[in-house]
Amino acid sequence: MSELKVEIEKGATHTIERRSANEFSVDGNQKSIDLVKLADDKFHIIKDNKSYNAEVISANYSEKSFEIRINNNDYQLKVEDRFDLLLQKLGMDDLAAGGVSEIKAPMPGLVLSVEVEAGQEVQAGEPLVVLEAMKMENVLKSPTDAVVKAIAIEQGQAVEKNQLLIEFES
Numbered sequence: 001m002s003e004l005k006v007e008i009e010k011g012a013t014h015t016i017e018r019r020s021a022n023e024f025s026v027d028g029n030q031k032s033i034d035l036v037k038l039a040d041d042k043f044h045i046i047k048d049n050k051s052y053n054a055e056v057i058s059a060n061y062s063e064k065s066f067e068i069r070i071n072n073n074d075y076q077l078k079v080e081d082r083f084d085l086l087l088q089k090l091g092m093d094d095l096a097a098g099g100v101s102e103i104k105a106p107m108p109g110l111v112l113s114v115e116v117e118a119g120q121e122v123q124a125g126e127p128l129v130v131l132e133a134m135k136m137e138n139v140l141k142s143p144t145d146a147v148v149k150a151i152a153i154e155q156g157q158a159v160e161k162n163q164l165l166i167e168f169e170s
Contacts, residue, residue, distance in 0.1 A: 003015065003016070003017045003018075003082055003085065004016045004017075004018075004079055004080065004081055004082075005079070005080040005084070005085060006077055006078070006079050006080075007077070007078040007079075007080075008075055008076070008077055009075060009076055014026055014027050015027055015028075022034060022035065031047065032047075033045055033046065033047045034046040034047075041055055041056040041057075042054070042055045042056075043055070052070055052071055053070070053071055054068060054069070054070050055068065055069045055070075056068055057069055057074065063078075064078065064079045064080065064081065064084075065077065065078050065079070066079065100143050100144055100146070100168065101167065101168050101170055102164055102165075102166065102167045102168065103128060103129070103140060103142075103143075103164075103165045103166040103168075104162045104163060104164055104165060105131065105159045105160065105161055105162060105163045105165055106131075106138070106140070106161070107131075107133045107134075107138075107161050108133065108158075108159065108160050108161050109131040109132050109133030109134075109138070109158070109159060110131070110132045110133075110156070110157070110158055110159075111129060111130075111131060111132075111153050111154065111155055111156060111157045111158075111159060111165075112130040112131065112132050112137060112155065113129070113130045113155055114128075114129055114151060114153065114154065114155055115127045115128055115129065115130065116128050116148050116151070116166070117148065117151070118148050118149065118150055118151055119147065119148060120147070120148045121145075121146075121147050121148075122142045122145070122146055122147075122148060123142065123145050124141075124142055124143060124144050124145050125141050125142065126141060126142045127139050127140070127141055127142075128140050128141060128142055128148075128165070128166055129153070129165055129166065131159070140165070144168075146168040146169065147168065147169040148166060148167075148168060148169075149167040149168055149169045150166070150167040151165070151166055151167075152164045152165055152166065152167065153165050153166075
């Protein structure tokens with residue numbers, strides 16, 4: 001059994017739980033469908049004695065957004081999977097959305113270089129600090145798009161685990 005939360009066209013949000021291959025629960029109501037895959041992105045669906053032709057127009061798996069066409073009507077979908085729902089339950093969805101305010105040293109080591117300056121805009125994945133630990137270079141990258149507020153370390157400095165390295169503006 002897997003649970004998804006699906007937002008359609010920035011309006012209605014539905015919770016869908018798959019019970020078996022053809023059995024679903026939509027917002028707690030049991031639904032049964034017959035689904036036939038016609039091609040990689042095309043399907044034929046029968047629900048409540050009604051026939052539907054469905055096609056996936058585009059899929060962005062990293063953002064979990066999809067554009068689908070059902071009987072020549074296009075819909076935008078935004079999906080939250082069980083991991084997104086778990087993060088919400090734990091109150092950690094802001095972190096997943098990029099609510100990180102600082103970078104701390106993941107291990108003790110020596111700062112080989114600082115790749116950014118205070119006030120600099122950085123993109124997710126951009127190198128921030130190169131840290132040498134256990135004779136290996138570790139590049140610490142930005143987890144989100146942000147502006148560097150302050151740099152708490154300098155090149156050649158030894159750092160301890162969990163020591164503050166960089167602060168981001170909130």
